[in-house]
Amino acid sequence: xxxxxxxxxxxxxxxxxVCCGSLVxxxxxxxxxxELARVLGALADPVRIRLLSIxxxxxxxxxCDLETPLARTQPTISHHTRxxxxxxxxxxxxxxxxxxWHVNPARLAAIRRALGG
Amino acid sequence: xxxxxxxxxxxxxxxxxVCCGSLVxxxxxxxxxxELARVLGALADPVRIRLLSIxxxxxxxxxCDLETPLARTQPTISHHTRxxxxxxxxxxxxxxxxxxWHVNPARLAAIRRALGG
DNA sequence: TGCTGATATTGACGCCAGTCGATATATACT
DNA sequence: AGTATATATCGACTGGCGTCAATATCAGCA
Numbered sequence: 341x342x343x344x345x346x347x348x349x350x351x352x353x354x355x356x357x358v359c360c361g362s363l364v365x366x367x368x369x370x371x372x373x374x375e376l377a378r379v380l381g382a383l384a385d386p387v388r389i390r391l392l393s394i395x396x397x398x399x400x401x402x403x404c405d406l407e408t409p410l411a412r413t414q415p416t417i418s419h420h421t422r423x424x425x426x427x428x429x430x431x432x433x434x435x436x437x438x439x440x441w442h443v444n445p446a447r448l449a450a451i452r453r454a455l456g457g
Numbered sequence: 458x459x460x461x462x463x464x465x466x467x468x469x470x471x472x473x474x475v476c477c478g479s480l481v482x483x484x485x486x487x488x489x490x491x492e493l494a495r496v497l498g499a500l501a502d503p504v505r506i507r508l509l510s511i512x513x514x515x516x517x518x519x520x521c522d523l524e525t526p527l528a529r530t531q532p533t534i535s536h537h538t539r540x541x542x543x544x545x546x547x548x549x550x551x552x553x554x555x556x557x558w559h560v561n562p563a564r565l566a567a568i569r570r571a572l573g574g
Numbered sequence: 575t576g577c578t579g580a581t582a583t584t585g586a587c588g589c590c591a592g593t594c595g596a597t598a599t600a601t602a603c604t
Numbered sequence: 605a606g607t608a609t610a611t612a613t614c615g616a617c618t619g620g621c622g623t624c625a626a627t628a629t630c631a632g633c634a
Binding site: 402403404414415417418419421422434436437438439 | 609610611612613614
Binding site: 502504529530532533536537551553554555 | 622623624626632
């Protein structure tokens with residue numbers, strides 16, 4: 341299915357919406373807190389923060405170009421991109437043998453809003 | 458030392474500044490990423506998110522009033538308030554036998570800025 | 575002074591996350 | 605088909621986290 345020039349999205353399943361209002365407006369219920377904690381947990385790692393930062397700076401980055409600057413092995417990079425993608429912060433497109441990653445700015449904005457932005 | 462009506466700040470040591478520019482502007486170095494990850498890690502827990510949310514909604518809350526809504530024992534509440542305070546997100550004042558907690562809005566704003574706000 | 579109550583600390587337990595080596599899968603090239 | 609390379613998955617190890625019971629500390633009060 342799809343053209344050979346396909347730019348298939350790498351799908352890691354549904355991402356929850358960081359829907360609910362700001363933290364500081366009214367007490368969050370357990371479900372909202374759990375969802376927000378999950379997304380923040382995806383960000384709460386120095387390697388993933390730098391990964392996201394590198395991708396944001398370059399616009400689009402191949403997985404293979406992350407191992408060296410992050411000083412981690414290929415399985416570990418794959419692990420981190422997966423977690424960021426599952427949190428909706430990173431989106432990947434498979435082009436040929438490579439996966440190209442770019443950030444999802446709307447997702448970051450949603451987190452900022454949840455933090456009282 | 459200090460007056461008997463003292464409102465001594467509960468001090469958990471220095472808090473690092475979430476200094477550095479936004480994630481999305483330029484790649485963060487390891488130190489900046491580690492610091493940001495530490496603060497985000499303090500937020501990446503459903504109990505702590507709800508705790509912060511409750512304190513924010515009420516302005517000022519006593520530790521003893523957190524056990525019931527959060528359904529955790531007293532040592533666990535103390536553990537979580539400590540982590541939030543060490544991250545600079547919560548500030549406590551000891552008044553008599555009670556500790557009154559309030560959020561540090563500037564700290565939340567700093568995190569939002571680090572996330573590209 | 576001694577008692578009561580709020581908070582902090584300690585120690586232990588179970589669980590999850592970050593990491594890597596080994597291996598599997600998939601895509602491109604010859 | 606066969607080979608080479610990019611990425612994903614698996615299994616194992618290790619360290620850290622959330623939780624609680626028990627205990628310590630400290631402020632107020634009789």
